[in-house]
Amino acid sequence: MANINIKKREIECKIVYYGPGRSGKTTNLEYIFKSYKNYVSGEMISIKTEGDRTLFFDFLPIGLGTIKGYDVRVQLYTVPGQVQYTSTRRLVLKEVDGIVFVADSLKVRREKNMQSLKDLQNNLKGYDLSIFKVPLVLQYNKRDLSKQGIPLMHSELMEKELNSQLKVPSFQASAITGQGVGVTLKECLMLTLKSIRKQLKTVK
């Protein structure tokens, strides 16, 4: 749950980029860090390891300025996508307010996307959260690779397989070029803030 300080009129919320290994979660954050300097409020911390894989998480703090009288600060995290890091993913998800699920558009990663989404659902359950209720946005990443002749899944197929039940906003993207990165984050922020506004009403 977001950290809401009504006296100081501050809101601090947490958005987690989830998805299979090598789907481009860190690349999303790197692009945000590089291209939205005005919003970035601190250094990006990345704990990478052999083969450029995320070991624990990446962290990037951003500030949205004042929205309806509240100073809104957002902490962006990624999880390690490799299957063996289940417990780290669970830790990073604790107290999450919004999620961007970064799916890999490569045909060969079809199964991994579905496994990772299932893993997300299970890990959310552990915190009594439902994947159907948490603010969630899907991103179909690596669309640029079609130019290199690599077989990609049609976005309609990805939509059918990953989003037919969730029915959440989804975006095509190429995190490496930045296409779709901003719009994905913006949508997730809007959903998250909407959900926080509901929480605020309850607090009041």
Add this chain to the structure above:
Amino acid sequence: MEIKKQIQSMIAEAKIYCTQGLLEEAIVYYQNAKNLVEKNEKVKNRETILKTIEDRIISLENEIQKVKDLKESAPVSSEVQDLIKTKFAFSKDENESALEGAIALAKFGQYERALQEFDELLQVDSLRLAAAKNIIRCHIAMSTIEKAVDIYQEWMAGDLFPQDQLYKINIFFKSIIDSKGLDIMLPQVEEPVDFEMNELGESENEDDEFMDISSIGISLDTGSEKKRMIDLDVSFQQGNEINLIISSKNKDLIDNLKVGFRLNDVQFYSPFAIFTGSGIVSAKTQIGFGPKQGDYSLDITVINK
């Protein structure tokens, strides 16, 4: 498509997967290309091509192994440790938050730093017992149980802990030693006057509400171990989350205990009581490093007792 072009196309695709870090996928495409070369004796420079592909496959397999061997507890900078400490502590209470931060460090495998934090928390009355138990847990996780024994003896000799807390620590530590079948004798602590058994489960902090569990007994509905009660030692516990190590030889058990699997009628053994409850497998990780490499680390969330 002629054979040569098919082979070239497969190798090109494999190379792109390499650049994406998708090493397993790359191997599949190199393997397909290799099979195609093997089937076609007329391919020019066949032996050289085969050797090149084989070398590439071996090199990729080595890279995959390196990734698998990475330990989740790799040392990180103090800046990152500070971040873990502050960002993974959620309590509004300053002391509780400090304890949560120290526990988070331990969970991320930063045991040395976690020990420093727990050491400081020994000075906080309300957290002393929880900090002491976590110091012991860290040493167990680091396989430095002798050090934990030395520290325990220092606590015994000093006046930091009141008698009832020393007694609780003694019971807690003894249960771990017994569950691991270790030949270590701890100095005895006299049972405090008016001490009640249920105090052993009393909470020093929110994460410590659960009674300490030293081992569990489970039975499966399928496989060769069907219906047989299997006893497993608890290696680490935080609140209602317990961690077990399962030998890689126990394939049936590993296959059955998938993440999300609900275990009913689990026997939970604590130092003083056995109770029945349920648990959900919340994480399963193959250990990629150290003496237990290849075995599985399993987290179970105890959902009732």
